[in-house]
Amino acid sequence: MNLTGRSLSTLLDYSVDEINFILELSHKVKKEKKEKIFPKRLANKNIALIFEKSSTRTRSAFTVAAFDEGAHPEFLNKSDIHFGKKESTKDTARVLGRMYDGIMFRGFKQETLNNLIQFSQIPVWNALTDDHHPTQAFADMLTLQEKIGELKGKKLVYLGDAANNVAHSLMIMACKLGMSFVVCSPKSRRPYSEIISQCEKIIKETGAELEFSDNPVRAVKSADCLYTDVWISMGEENNPECKERIEILKPYQINNKLMCATENESTLFLHCLPAVKGMEVTEEVFESKNSGVFDQAENRMHTIKAIMIATLT
Template sequence: MTELQKPVPLKGRSLLKENDFTKEEFEALIDYAITLKSYKHKGIAHRFLEGKNIALLFEKTSTRTRAAFTVASIDLGAHPEFLGKNDIQLGKKESVEDTAKVLGRMFDGIEFRGFSQEVVESLAEHSGVPVWNGLTDTWHPTQMLADYMTVKENFGHLEGINLTYIGDGRNNMAHSLMVAGAMLGVNVRICTPQSLFPNQTFVDMARQRGEKDGGSVMVTDNIEEAVKDAHVIYTDVWVSMGEESEFETRVNLLKDYQVNKQLMRQTGREDTIFLHCLPAFHDTQTLYGKEIEEKYGIGEMEVTDEVFRSPQSKVFDQAENRMHTIKSVIASTLT
């Protein structure tokens, strides 16, 4: 019988943002996820959380986050309970504090995916159980674990990796990639038009972590400079949820920042990989894609279909790794 490796000793901790963790803790969660992935693929049971109950709170819709938390919970022996925005009174008829206290009496852990970072922080403050940030407008820590796990799987290490994020520099992905990368020893370059440069508060936070942990941060609008010698090219949608009215403006700003074959060749490396947190608008096989093509004559947005489907693209490994890394977090903070 296989002797199972124990989870990372983080019992009772919440995962609210990357900056709450040390370099060693964050990379340990990644390494443990790699172990759990091997158990999953070999069919080795790892039910560390028999009898536990987990609340999944979703203000925002989701494919990967909901599926990952659900399967991760079940694989670990826990029961996940989905609570959508129309299922509970969170912030409407009941305060976040009161909701947190109720859920904390019934559940062993709480996942929250929504808009406000203040809500997930309040849930953690008042529930008395571990709370995990499945995405807010400010941070996306569970995505970071999956992203950097995928990088480590492909290159064998994280320190010294050059990762270029190209697109909207003001969103939660840019914030999280900078801070998580800098604290893992990665050289993160944010490539975006000057009007979309990230808030200096997050840049400063990331650079402070880089000085301590070995990574670095560059913010530039120069594509050639940003992609040179990049091990990883990363992009995200040009228009985030709630910003649809800005679509035409954003397209005009970012059309030269599309990830295509020419840009991938500019890295000068043959081993460069492409990552995207998904969903990606790389073709017109969605209602949204068809609507954009009809309105603006664009069939491919932040990434071309050619790159998205190429051998360099690791986006579906990355999506699968959401489950393994979330499993690592749940197991480590509840056992």
């Protein structure tokens, strides 16, 4: 399958076969890494890493993945390049497109990412915007494949604040891969309606199931995996609405009682990190034998490496 030159804006842009191709490649490059095999498929490639939002896992994953494959990653924060202020996004994109082979963008507006794609004319990868987080979803699915095997028909329950980028990309990915995906959240914190509509079209083709619930105990029954994310996203800390949001989300905390309510002793717990333990998840669950969060964090590197290889070579 040839994905050369493709950008990754949202998972809606990729077919089921293309997603599976990247996941298969992710398994391959992870195995190579463990066996200390480094083919250097990205030798002499230069990668621009643009960060409007800081990150531990994203920066580390892109940097190590690039070095492993022989590429040179260059970290650029918004103050380094006067991004969108002294120089327009359009002009920055045209300059970087002439100097780099690929661009990673982690920031706020989806529109900014789309401008980078349009005007740079090189592959651009969405490492987080306000609306989507596709590289995270690839790591999530690689982890699920490793932990529970074939994903079609498996039940994945997302609990808490689902009106965010992680829930959006996870829902799209689960629907494309034929899973049973349950969004368990207050009605006021469900995914954006337009993304739900797009997923409802997808499940007609893939046979996936999509359900919405505000009853955590009922929603998690027979779940293969419970997933959550922080209730207050980066950049929202000073939002006066956040205190009220925390109050309405308290019943959706993943704790030992809720894990037991799955009636499945092997139910996996996942979290994209960083976690606020004691809020969306308890320390007990986070540190339990059912937790796969650090395998999930490592898999950011392997799936990102696969995405870069697939779109640059």
